[in-house]
Amino acid sequence: MLQRVISLTVRDVRFQTSLEQHGSDAMHTDPDYSAAYVVIDTDCGLKGFGLTFTVGKGTEIVVRAVDALAGLVVGKSLQEIVSDFRGFYRLLTSDGQMRWLGPEKGVIHLATAAVLNAVWDLWARAEVFITCADCFFRLPEDQMLKEGYPAYTTSCAWLGYPDQQLKQLCTDALEGGWTKFKVKVGADLEDDIRRCRLIRQMIGPNNTLMIDANQRWDVDEAISWVSRLSEFKPLWIEEPTSPDDILGHAAISKALAPLGIGVATGEQCANRVMFKQFLQASALQFVQIDSCRLGSVNENLAVLLMAHKFKVPVCPHAGGVGLCELVQHLILFDYICVSASLSDRMCEYVDHLHEHFVNPVVIQDAHYMPPKDPGYSCEMLESSVQRHQYPEGEAWKAAHEQMTKA
Structure with a gap:
């Protein structure tokens, strides 16, 4: 629990679900299921993984918002965070300048969710909770x-x-x-x-x-x-x-x-x-x-x-x-x-x-x-992240080439 966060990275990962109309509804006719995907690294090698869901365009805005919040997380120990998780939540949602973009709604809320989900995942990997004692x-x-x-x-x-x-x-x-x-x-x-x-x-x-x-x-x-x-x-x-x-x-x-x-x-x-x-x-x-x-x-x-x-x-x-x-x-x-x-x-x-x-x-x-592995179950395969990262992943390069030829 004394491990310290040394970095927080976020990537824009998108899947072309719109091609087969997966996820289509009356308001979202062509969604590409996407995520702002966060990885937290600590000085002991333990990682935490989190994401927030989007439907394609605009994911890059959430990614930028996560980047803006990263400075509030990097440098803190896990013990410092979990000993006052409510205070940590308030820290992310009440930053004097970032709060103006919310508070607690919209893009800044999505970004906060991605960060907090990664922290929960890190905490669960660091310590197995025993909540079923009686x-x-x-x-x-x-x-x-x-x-x-x-x-x-x-x-x-x-x-x-x-x-x-x-x-x-x-x-x-x-x-x-x-x-x-x-x-x-x-x-x-x-x-x-x-x-x-x-x-x-x-x-x-x-x-x-x-x-x-x-x-x-x-x-x-x-x-x-x-x-x-x-x-x-x-x-x-x-x-x-x-x-x-x-x-x-x-x-x-x-x-x-x-x-x-x-x-x-x-x-x-x-x-x-x-x-x-x-x-x-x-x-x-x-x-x-x-x-x-x-x-x-x-x-x-x-x-x-x-x-x-x-x-x-x-x-x-x-x-x-x-x-x-x-x-x-x-x-x-x-x-x-x-x-x-x-x-x-x-x-x-x-x-x-x-x-x-x-x-x-x-x-x-x-x-x-019930899942049997520790964590919040949102760690993605690195091969999938690399292939579907927008816009430089191979899946998106191939899609761009097809559109160019068309």
């Missing part, structure tokens, strides 16, 4: 080790996928034991009706369906649109409007309650303060958290505790490079140490880009299986 904790822990945490899939129904692909992916998922499916909606109402009907026919009446508009609508439009989709019995509508519109979400929630449709949001909510207001306003039936965009693990732990206080189940978002690897730690903490409940709880899973990680997430029978 019988209460051991029972949930044993259950997770045996059965895993329930997951739902979004990989079947990205908005840009053609019908035949949707059908094949649903068939494959059902054969693999999946029972919970999320569909992207919000671009065209009649097309949404058609696609939701197709998916519901594929998965049957008893499996769970969720829909996600990715903030596409205003409040009245959301209520009208989702009402038209109510025949397909969605469990929730995710991100129906601006992620910061607390009163708007409350109005949508009240209007859809008679239809039995809940409201879920949180993956792009600005910070823990707004989460508190969402919960106090009874605007959500399901809380979503994001391991990269909500200021890293620090704020997510605060949200887990608030959600437990207000008795709202947490169903984390995990669509993006490295997010499944990160969020598995949060759901396990929630179950073992906070909620001890799986009622109405599940975690998103997307089947993309896990092969680029040293310790990729493990899914068995549509359940997240």
Whole structure:
């Protein structure tokens, strides 16, 4: 714990998921899953790895923001950081000049998350935490080790996928034991009706369906649109409007309650303060958290505790490079140490880009299986980083050459 941080490096890593429409939704039609990837080096050789997720353009801005924060980390000992982690978080978010770019939202928040995730990873590698010391904790822990945490899939129904692909992916998922499916909606109402009907026919009446508009609508439009989709019995509508519109979400929630449709949001909510207001306003039936965009693990732990206080189940978002690897730690903490409940709880899973990680997430029978290696599971293979680093990596050089020839 006395090791001292001697350097913090950050790289812009992007994957060309837009070529096959992976991740496409009503607002993000051509996302390239990307990350500002941070590596912390210490004087004893121990490293910490962290990232924050983006969708392509603009990642370079997050990288520059991480560089600007590096001076607040380099030179500190790990002991100095973890002995007052709250103070360290405040140091990063309250710098007299950098704070002006936030505070605690936007690009500076993403940069902070990448740094803090790397520090958490470093801490976990330096010291194994024993949090399951009594019988209460051991029972949930044993259950997770045996059965895993329930997951739902979004990989079947990205908005840009053609019908035949949707059908094949649903068939494959059902054969693999999946029972919970999320569909992207919000671009065209009649097309949404058609696609939701197709998916519901594929998965049957008893499996769970969720829909996600990715903030596409205003409040009245959301209520009208989702009402038209109510025949397909969605469990929730995710991100129906601006992620910061607390009163708007409350109005949508009240209007859809008679239809039995809940409201879920949180993956792009600005910070823990707004989460508190969402919960106090009874605007959500399901809380979503994001391991990269909500200021890293620090704020997510605060949200887990608030959600437990207000008795709202947490169903984390995990669509993006490295997010499944990160969020598995949060759901396990929630179950073992906070909620001890799986009622109405599940975690998103997307089947993309896990092969680029040293310790990729493990899914068995549509359940997240607990990771066994120390750390925050976000260390990427160096070969993948080098190949997909933007713009000088071989993958991007090849793409540039193809565009030039075209």
